Amino acid sequence: MRVVSSLLAAVLATVAFSAVAADGKDPLEARKAVFKEYKKVFGQGMGAVMKGEKPYNKDEFAALAAQMVDLSKQPWQYFPAGSDKGKTESRPEVWTKPAEFKKAADEHQVLIAKLADAAKGGDLAQIRPAFGAAQKTCKACHEVFKND
Numbered sequence: 001m002r003v004v005s006s007l008l009a010a011v012l013a014t015v016a017f018s019a020v021a022a023d024g025k026d027p028l029e030a031r032k033a034v035f036k037e038y039k040k041v042f043g044q045g046m047g048a049v050m051k052g053e054k055p056y057n058k059d060e061f062a063a064l065a066a067q068m069v070d071l072s073k074q075p076w077q078y079f080p081a082g083s084d085k086g087k088t089e090s091r092p093e094v095w096t097k098p099a100e101f102k103k104a105a106d107e108h109q110v111l112i113a114k115l116a117d118a119a120k121g122g123d124l125a126q127i128r129p130a131f132g133a134a135q136k137t138c139k140a141c142h143e144v145f146k147n148d
Helices: 002-018 027-050 058-071 098-121 124-145
Strands: none
Touching: 027 058, 027 124, 058 098, 098 124
């Protein structure tokens, strides 16, 4: 009986710890916070400029793009095994197809970095296609891995 109790305790501890991010934050809340910042910076900041809703300022746009480089590295750590519980908009494919999810995240980070490089130059003719390519990675990931 003691062996069974010890084994059960070990299994429960493993499950409990697998649903905590490496930095100790609640992964569900942490990823929601990161993506909320994504929306603010990429959508309401950069996207509004691309749509002509806000005036283009080279330095401000480049700063937003640099912020996106940092943000693009953050959310993926907040999808550990077991974090599919609770009020999440993530589809099970995040955890059942981890290689595909990682590939999508990696591609997104590469294209965000290219956008930041274009933004440093300040030429909207270079920025627009780079923004569009980065935006497509968001959409592609949402189509497979998020319940929109």
